[in-house]
Amino acid sequence: MASELSCVKCPREENEIVHVDCVTHKYPDGTEGIHNMCFRVFPREIVALCGPNGAGKSTLVEHINGLMLPDVGRVKVFGLDIDKRNVSTIRKMVGLVFQDADSQLFSPTVLDDVMFGPLNLGLPLDEARKRAEWALNIVGIKEVNKIPHYLSGGQKRLVAIAGVLAMQPKILVADEPTGDLDPSNAQMIEDLLRSLRDQHGMSVVVTLHDLDMAARLADRICIVKDGSIVAEGEPQNLLYDEKLLQSAGLQLPTVARIVKDLGFVLPPEKRPLTLDQLLPLLTKFKMTG
Amino acid sequence: MAHIHLEDGAFSLPWLALWSLLAAGVIALSLFVLRKGGMTTRKLAVAAMAASVGFAASQIDIPVFGGLHLNFTPLIGILVGPALGSLCALVINVFGAAVGHGGWGMIGANTLVNALEIVLGYYSYRLMRGRLKTGRFTSGFSATAFALIISALVVAGIVIVSGIQDSQQTGEEALPSMTVLIAANMLTGIIEGLATGYIVSFIGRVRPDLLEESEAERTEGMAMVVAKGRANV
Amino acid sequence: MVHRINPWTKGVLLIFTVGLATVLTDIWILLFLLALSIAFYAAARLPLGVLIGWWTLPVVFVVTLTVMFMFTEPGEQLLTFDVFGKRISITDNGIMLVVKLLVRALAVVTVSLTLFMTTRYTHIAHMAFRTLPGTLANMFILSYRFMFETSDEISDVLDAMHSRSGSLARGFSRQTKIFAGIFGLSFVHAFERAERIAKAMEARGFAGQFPRTERVPLPSYGGCALIALAAVAFAIATYSRYFAGGPLGW
Numbered sequence: 181m182a183s184e185l186s187c188v189k190c191p192r193e194e195n196e197i198v199h200v201d202c203v204t205h206k207y208p209d210g211t212e213g214i215h216n217m218c219f220r221v222f223p224r225e226i227v228a229l230c231g232p233n234g235a236g237k238s239t240l241v242e243h244i245n246g247l248m249l250p251d252v253g254r255v256k257v258f259g260l261d262i263d264k265r266n267v268s269t270i271r272k273m274v275g276l277v278f279q280d281a282d283s284q285l286f287s288p289t290v291l292d293d294v295m296f297g298p299l300n301l302g303l304p305l306d307e308a309r310k311r312a313e314w315a316l317n318i319v320g321i322k323e324v325n326k327i328p329h330y331l332s333g334g335q336k337r338l339v340a341i342a343g344v345l346a347m348q349p350k351i352l353v354a355d356e357p358t359g360d361l362d363p364s365n366a367q368m369i370e371d372l373l374r375s376l377r378d379q380h381g382m383s384v385v386v387t388l389h390d391l392d393m394a395a396r397l398a399d400r401i402c403i404v405k406d407g408s409i410v411a412e413g414e415p416q417n418l419l420y421d422e423k424l425l426q427s428a429g430l431q432l433p434t435v436a437r438i439v440k441d442l443g444f445v446l447p448p449e450k451r452p453l454t455l456d457q458l459l460p461l462l463t464k465f466k467m468t469g
Numbered sequence: 470m471a472h473i474h475l476e477d478g479a480f481s482l483p484w485l486a487l488w489s490l491l492a493a494g495v496i497a498l499s500l501f502v503l504r505k506g507g508m509t510t511r512k513l514a515v516a517a518m519a520a521s522v523g524f525a526a527s528q529i530d531i532p533v534f535g536g537l538h539l540n541f542t543p544l545i546g547i548l549v550g551p552a553l554g555s556l557c558a559l560v561i562n563v564f565g566a567a568v569g570h571g572g573w574g575m576i577g578a579n580t581l582v583n584a585l586e587i588v589l590g591y592y593s594y595r596l597m598r599g600r601l602k603t604g605r606f607t608s609g610f611s612a613t614a615f616a617l618i619i620s621a622l623v624v625a626g627i628v629i630v631s632g633i634q635d636s637q638q639t640g641e642e643a644l645p646s647m648t649v650l651i652a653a654n655m656l657t658g659i660i661e662g663l664a665t666g667y668i669v670s671f672i673g674r675v676r677p678d679l680l681e682e683s684e685a686e687r688t689e690g691m692a693m694v695v696a697k698g699r700a701n702v
Numbered sequence: 703m704v705h706r707i708n709p710w711t712k713g714v715l716l717i718f719t720v721g722l723a724t725v726l727t728d729i730w731i732l733l734f735l736l737a738l739s740i741a742f743y744a745a746a747r748l749p750l751g752v753l754i755g756w757w758t759l760p761v762v763f764v765v766t767l768t769v770m771f772m773f774t775e776p777g778e779q780l781l782t783f784d785v786f787g788k789r790i791s792i793t794d795n796g797i798m799l800v801v802k803l804l805v806r807a808l809a810v811v812t813v814s815l816t817l818f819m820t821t822r823y824t825h826i827a828h829m830a831f832r833t834l835p836g837t838l839a840n841m842f843i844l845s846y847r848f849m850f851e852t853s854d855e856i857s858d859v860l861d862a863m864h865s866r867s868g869s870l871a872r873g874f875s876r877q878t879k880i881f882a883g884i885f886g887l888s889f890v891h892a893f894e895r896a897e898r899i900a901k902a903m904e905a906r907g908f909a910g911q912f913p914r915t916e917r918v919p920l921p922s923y924g925g926c927a928l929i930a931l932a933a934v935a936f937a938i939a940t941y942s943r944y945f946a947g948g949p950l951g952w
Contacts (some may be wrong), residue, residue: 245905268907276905283898286847288823292915297906299913308915329850343906475767476760478723478806482940485724500835508837510908511900517844518852518892518899524845525852526885529860541885548889556838560845567818569759569811573720633768635727635799637776646770660878667882672890679893 190218197221197383198244198274198351203253205239213239215407217253221351226377226384228394231404232429237387238279240404241353244385245276258350272301275344279356281336285328290321290339293328297347308346315346318380319372334365341372352376353385358393370397391433395419395453403428416448438462475628477572484631489577492559495584499555506552516553519545520560527561527570539661542583543590543613544668550682551588558583578627582620589616594669595683605673605680610666617658625651704746704816709825709918711925712817718932719813723806725939729798732805739812746820756815760807768803772796824916832918836911843912848895855891859884 190202198221205213214236221227221244229237242248243255246267255262257270275297278284287293294315298308316324319338323331328339337357344352357373358366370393376382388394394401394415401418403411405428411418418424420436432440435458439446442465452458480488503512527540540561546554559580566573593612597603603611625647636643672679704712719739726732743753777795784790818826823846830839863880921929 242901247901247905268909271905271907278898278902278905280895280898282851283895284902286844286899286903287912287915288827288843288847292824295915296908296913299915300907300909305915305917308913327850328847329854347906476764476803476807477720477810479803480724482721482724482944496838500837503837508910509900510903510910511897513837513840514844514896514900514903515893517841518848518896519889520841520845521849521852522885522888522892525849525856526888528853529856529881539885541889544889548893556841559838560841563842564845564849567814569756569763569807569814571763572807573716573810573814574724633771633799633803634724635802636771637795638771638774642774642776643771646774649770650767663875663878664882664885667879668886668889671883671886675886676890676893679890 193220193222195222197223197258198385199256200240200243201254201256203240203243203250203255205243205248206251212407213248214243217243217408219402219409221383221385223383224377224381225399226373226386226397227400227402228398229385229387229402229404229409230389230391230394230428230430231387232389235404235428236407237404238355239407241276241355241385241387244351244353245274246270247276272347273349274351274353275347275349277337277340277344277352277354277357279359281333281340282329284340284343285331285336288327289325290316290328290331291324293339294343294346297343301347311346311348312342315342318342318345318375320368332365334361334368337361337365337369338372341369345376349382351383351385355387356389357386358390366393373397389430391419391425391430392435395433395435403430405429414448415453416451419453420448420451475572475575475633476569477574479572479633480574480578480631481634485574485577488581488627488631489574492577492580492584495555495581496559499552499584502552503556512549512553516549516557517560519549519553520557520564523557524561524564527565539657539664540583541661541665541668542586543594543616543661544609544665546587546589546591546616547594547609547612547665547669547683548672548679551584551591554587554591555580555584558587578631582624582627585623586616586620589619591683598684604670606666606670608666609669610662612662613665614659614662617661618655621651621654621658624654704742705820707820707928708921708925709817709821709829711921711928712821713829714921714929715932716810716813716817718929718936720810721936722932722939723810725936725943726806727802727943729802729805732802732809736805736809736812739809739816743812743816746816748816748819753812753815756811757808760811761804764803764807765800768800771799775799822916825918827912828914828916828918831912831914840912844899848892848899851895852888852892856884856888859887 190199192199198219200217200219203217204215207213217236217240219240229240231237239248243250243262244257246262249262249264257273260266260270262270285293287296291309291312294312295308298311299305303311313324316322316339319342321335321338321342323335328336331339341352341354341357354373358369361369373384373386374397377384386397398415401413401415402409403418403424410428411421411424419433420439422432422440425432433453435452435455438458439452439461444461452461523540523542523545542554542558545557549557559576562571562576562579562583565571566576571579590612593615594608597608597611598605628650629643629647669680719735722735723732726735744750772792773790773796775793775796777793779791779793780797782789782791827843830842834842863884
């Protein structure tokens, strides 16, 4: 059972909806997946967890959904302390999309798979079907009677997201949502995640290696290293801190690298994060020589 | 694995009913044991995957001695245990029947034979690793070969006892045919034993925790490999 | 038309087909049963070429396992020849035995294929949940779903092996090691997939029973009539075989 350790470095903040409060999780063989982890999620934001393999990102996100329970510390979701008795309530509020889409599509057809979650929530068949169709509409999948195995990689990812959306969670957690996708499918996922925040009022937590995507997508970035969050802040600050990123086994995103290589020194609020934001700067640079 | 590659109509109704009832009893016992021990989502998923691999593997033609088909039932027993393994045997046989690989009416007899292979494979492997402390290859090979040799005799026994419908041969007259069947199944059993020995060694190097079910104690090496796998999250 | 028949009706018809194939002994009645099963298949407008393809497996099984009976079954000798100085004969009863076994097998396989090719998977899943214990039904659903992945993975690994001339590897030991590695990898991947699936299921609220996404109504009056007809045929066949006289077993 997790101890009620009071954590000074991780005070409660107003309007937070998820609070991972100094959580440590040890695996059965003794290795620590996360150590003294302090993490928050706020309403209507996209927060990116960035870090190398083995940093503890996936372990952290599995705590938010209640798949793992902490050995030390606690996790609160909408004020509820996660424990064995209330995981089913937590999973209604926090949806988790895993990295491997194939292993999440375990029903014979796309529609069946997306209905899985709502039916487990106890919804009647008709209501579950409506929810599934709604979710599939949001992600833009029309092949509802197809066997999931025969979908493309991007489609599988979208169906996996739909399967979670159909449960109408307030928070969507996506573990490497664009990991092995081609650029066009990755863009589709990125646009979808943005629309979930903007049009559906959800909070989204994504784990990413791709800092370019983090730069485009995230409102807030957390750098994860060796089981803890070593830095947290706005993308304009963190994604331009080369030393910090390198210490966490990451590299500057493309836009930041171009800005650095061109020798620009910019205050945080003027630092471009996307190519669209960089273009005016380059144009100005070209004009002024 | 031994498999009575007979289609529907080979056995008469009373024998079909008898083997089916016995198989139903074995399945019921397996379900009871699982319920008592607690059926988790992980166990369900593991059993389902083992069954799907077992079935898929049985469709592969291995180019040894003109072509062999292996089902790895003793291996399934080693990996998932006798209770879950028996359920896997039923699933594999039902899928097989659906594609004409054995009759629907033969599911009972085939499940009995495969469940026997699973149980013998599991307990022999456990004995060899736990008490006799033999290596994984030797234990896997010996347990599988033993299980399949016994099951080859059982298959022949089932066929002799049940008789083939419309055959006018007595049991003694059918013995030469059964001898060929026994010999073929035993030879396949030896080959499958070798394959299982290699597979168990492979699994033991890559994911020794998957052999927890049948190995008496976890070794330090096993814990370290698990740790390495867990660290990559 | 067959696609619209209630899945329960088709399932029960399959059971009675197995029963009739088991109980009937007269070759002409068995041939009639086979003809009926082919007609059932054809009524579903399913391709005959596919049926012939599926028939290969049961034919191979029956022939390879009962071929010896053609020579050892007592009866009138039709063909005799010498093999290594020994005289062996093919008898009429031996051939009839093999033919009857073939006809029985093909009748059942035909009806079985018709059932699975004309029934939606969700209906089969519903029937599984209604007739089997929950654990077993769950296992069937999951195993079926991931059979595609497993088969593809094994195919991919075999292709990779062939692309590196693995099939040219000579020797029993080497071939066995290669295939053992392939199957070992498949088992390891299957277990790892199982762990991920279990997590994904729990994350979406799985509580031990796969929810059913479709309901299958009970058979209509027409379906019940078909079932009743099959039941009567089976009852008559069984009675005439076992109660009006006839051997059991050998």
